Amino acid sequence: MIQSMTGFGKSTLQLATKKITVEVKSLNSKGMDLNVRMPSVYREMELSLRNQISQRLERGKVDFALYIEVTGEETSTKVNAPIVKAYMSQMRDILADADETELMKMAVRMPDALKTERDELDENEWKQILTVINEALANINNFRADEGLSLEKEFQLRIANIRLYMEQALELDPERVQNIKNKLQTAIDELKVTVDENRFEQELIYYLEKLDITEEKVRLTNHLDYFIETLNGNEANGRKLGFITQEMGREINTMGSKSNHAGMQKLVVQMKDELEKIKEQVLNVL
Template sequence: MIQSMTGFGKAFVQLPAKKITVEVKSLNSKGLDLNVRMPSAYREMELGVRNQIAGALERGKIDFSIYIENTTEQTATRVNVPIVRAYVEQLREVYAQADETELIKMAVRMPDALKTEREEIDENEWKEIQKVIDEGLVNIQQFRTSEGVSLEKEFLFRISNIMRMMNEAMALDGERIINVKNRLNAALDELKVTLDENRFEQELIFYLEKYDITEEKVRLENHLNYFIETLAGKEANGRKLGFITQEMGREINTMGSKSNHAQMQKIVVQMKDELEKIKEQVLNVL
C-alpha cells in the first residue's frame, strides 16, 4: 500500500490553564525538509520532537507547529516593581509638576519595566503534549494513506491504458510489415532492374529485424507488471516507482523510433502522454 507525501494532521488537548494544539502539514519533496515551530518554553524538547517526526513521516516538506492558548487570566509577564519605582523617582525629579499617574505611564514604557518569567517544563504537562503530538502524527499518516489509495487507483488506470495501447500497437505490426514490403517492392519496380529473389528476401529480413519491436514490447510489459508489483509493497517505494517509469519511457521511445507506421506512432504518443501523467503523480509518493 503506497502513501502520499501530501497530508495534514491536527490534534489538541485542554489542560487546566492552557489549550495545546498541534498541526502537521506535509508536501512532496525529494528528502526530509522539516520545519518545526514551538514555543520557546519547549525548545529543549525540539530535537526529540524532530527525531519523532522524521521516524514517523520519513520524507516530504513538513511543517510542524505547536500552539499555546492561555485559558486563564494568569500571565508570564510581570511588572518589574523595583525598576518602575526607580524610574518614577527619576522622572519626578525631571517633571516635578506631573501627577503620579502620568509618571507611572511613562515609567512602564522604559526598558526592563516588564519582565517575562521563564516557565519550567512540567513533566506531566509535557506527557500530555506528547500524546497530542502522537495523535497529530497518526492523523497525518491516515491522511497520507487515504491519499495513497487514490493515487494507486490512478496508477492502475494509467498502467492498464498503456498495456492496452501496447497491445493495439502490436496488433498493427503485421500490417506494418506488409506496408514496408510493398514500399520496397514499389521502389524496386520503379528502378526496373532484375532482382535476385533470395538476396532480396535476406535483405528484407535484415531490414525488418532492425524495426522489430517485440523485445521492446516484452521489456515494457515486464516494467508495467513490476510497477504494479511495487505498488503493492509494504515499504516506502516512491523512488523505486520513479526509476521504473524511466525504464518504461525508454522502451516506449524506442518503439516510437522503430514504428515507421503512422497509426502506431500515434498510439506511441498516447502511451507517452499516459506515462507523463504517471510520472507527475509518482513525485508525490512516499
C-alpha cells in the first residue's frame, strides 16, 4: 500500500510544571528535507532525533517542532540581585531625592539585571518526551496512510480510463487502415497510370506496418500492469511509479504520432490527460 508524503501529526504531554507539545508536518520532496525546532536544553539530543525522524518518515519536506509551555510557578529567569543593588546605589548618588520604587523600576531595565539559568537535561523527562515524539510520528504516518488510500483510488481510476481509451482506439484501427488504403488507391487513380498490383500491395503492407500500433499497445498494457503491481507493493515506491509514467507517456505519444485518424487522436489526447493527472499525484507518493 502506498503512502502520501503529505501529512500532519501532533501529540501532547503534561508534566508537573510544563506542557510538552510535538508537531510534525510534511510535504512532498525529492529527498529528506528536515527542519527541527526545539528548546536549547534538548539540543544535545537533536542528532539522534533527526536520525529517528528520517528513519520513520523516509522522504519529504518535514517540519518538526517541540514546544514547552511552563504551567508551574518555577521559572529559569531570576533577578540578578547584586547587579540591581549596584545600579540602585549608583543612581542614588546621581538622584539623591529619588523614590526607591522608581530606582528599582529603572534598575531592573538595565543590562544584566535579569539572569537566565540554563536548565540541565533531565534523562527521565526526555524518555517521557520520546514517547510523545513517537506518538506524533505514528500520527503523521497514519495520516500519510489515509492520504495514500485516496491516491491509490485515484490512480486505479486513471489507469482504468487509459485502458478504456486504448481499447476504444484499437476498435477504430480497422477503419483507420481502410481509410489509408482508400487514400492511397485514390491518389494512384488520380495519376491515371498503370500500377503493378503486386508491387502496390507490397508498398501498402510496408506503409501500414510503419503505422501499426500493436507493439505500442502491448508495451503500454505492460506498463499499466506494472504500475498497478508496483502500487500494491510494500516498499516506498514513489520514484518507481514516476519512472513507469514516463514510459507510459512514450508509448502514448508514439500511438498519437502513428494514428492518422481523428477519432484515435482524440482518444490519445484523453489518454494524455489522464496520464498528466497521474504524474501530478505521483509527486506526492512516498
